[in-house]
Amino acid sequence: MKMNKWLRTVIISCATALTFGIGFGLSSQSNQVEAAAATYKTVSTASMKKAPYHKKSSAGVVWNTSHTKKVATLKGYPYTTWYATKKVTLQKSGGSKALYYQVKNGSGNVSGIVWHNYLTPGKAPFGLKYAQGAVALDVNTNGVVWSKNANTPRPIASISKLMTLYLVRQKISNGGGSWTSKVNTSNAGLKKLGKDKDYGGFKFTKNSYTVRDLYLAALIESSNNAAIALGQWVAGGATPTYNKKFISMMNSQAKTWNLDNTSFVSASGMEQDSLKPFGYNIGGANANMVSAADVAQIARHFINDYNDVLKDASIGSMTLDGQKLYNYNNLLPGRKYYQKSLNVDGLKTGYTPLAGYCFVGTGRKAGHDRIITVVLHDQNEFTETRSLMNYVYNKNLV
Incomplete structure (x- = not known):
């Protein structure tokens, strides 16, 4: 009996995903990234006067601008000043809107968007990240x-x-x-x-x-x-x-x-x-x-x-x-x-x-x-x- 083309595609896709998950052990982080890619969309962006911010606590993630990939954790940059230049409003499917800042560190080698409540205004206090x-x-x-x-x-x-x-x-x-x-x-x-x-x-x-x-x-x-x-x-x-x-x-x-x-x-x-x-x-x-x-x-x-x-x-x-x-x-x-x-x-x-x-x-x-x-x-x-x-x-x- 011939299989319905649509049904066959679904079964193959599911089997492929299952095999990949079992054979390669998808991490929870990968699942989060995939979920994030599917559920967030940009509602609006607006330029802002360049302003310094630093982490409010050990929580928070710097995402790429499309919110599909983690760029860095704020915990990993405890003494970094982030410079915000844009306000980005994102909306999760079926959920409320959230304000993010588009930021970049002082050296310019790390950039992305951060939920505004993870940041506090002003330059980061001086500190040494690695020395115990x-x-x-x-x-x-x-x-x-x-x-x-x-x-x-x-x-x-x-x-x-x-x-x-x-x-x-x-x-x-x-x-x-x-x-x-x-x-x-x-x-x-x-x-x-x-x-x-x-x-x-x-x-x-x-x-x-x-x-x-x-x-x-x-x-x-x-x-x-x-x-x-x-x-x-x-x-x-x-x-x-x-x-x-x-x-x-x-x-x-x-x-x-x-x-x-x-x-x-x-x-x-x-x-x-x-x-x-x-x-x-x-x-x-x-x-x-x-x-x-x-x-x-x-x-x-x-x-x-x-x-x-x-x-x-x-x-x-x-x-x-x-x-x-x-x-x-x-x-x-x-x-x-x-x-x-x-x-x-x-x-x-x-x-x-x-x-x-x-x-x-x-x-x-x-x-x-x-x-x-x-x-x-x-x-x-x-x-x-x-x-x-x-x-x-x-x-x-x-």
Whole structure:
């Protein structure tokens, strides 16, 4: 028996939809988008004077102008100012009319329409989207001028090396050695660490290096084995026993500075579980836990007491013992995020999967005090540092 052409079309369409839904698992979002496409129509549009708005709460979606596709969630843009240029009235089939604003963010790369009740007039307050902890410090006054969860201890990865290198400088200043003093680097664990594909960077090809060589390797290349070797030297020996002694010195210095949200278990910033294969785990907590505010204080002491660290920290790259030391600070001249007016000349990067991307930045814009910024567990540490620095300067907070 021949099937009615209309009925056959309906059955095939239904079967196709069912197969697609079972085989590919349509998401609820896809269903919502399809439903939205079928039920909204534009009733009217009217131009309006360009005006700034920002999200009223965590609710809300930016749709494309035909209301058929989600462009973004307002929750995903917590500190974004949206500029409205049109009023758009939409009507859902069988339902009431609703007023939307046609908006675009400041950079112009995200645009669409938003239901007006999801927005509130005015520019968005400044904030950092990704950094879990952050602070901006005026070096001259020692005043915190902006912060986000600044007193919460977090893993800080290689930023820890600032304390290690400070204690190196302190020993030299106290007459306990010099830049040309020899540091024993013969330990098999440290040599193995230097060659490691994940945690290496500067290979120990000799059984000793000068303090100056290892200082530069730790500061610029962020060499973990160089930092540990220097710590042992500061503590007076060349074995893991002296590494443990040095970490006690790190914590003692933190107490001297009244850093109440600081605890060190590693001279390099590597976590204990990562140090174990090389023989340098000391037990206890897994990671150095330091707040953004305390990190800023460590950096401030370093800059104030040994200002030439800025000259070394601004070296983009150099060759040492036939190996290239590369500075991962991408706010330095010639790098991707460089901004001339900020005059960034330091200070230290850090990363582990546990700590995320961490960065201590410092610079002095003409006519302002020097600032130190810290971002911890970030995803875009350089863009957010640059945004923070510009905010501080533009608001004349320093």
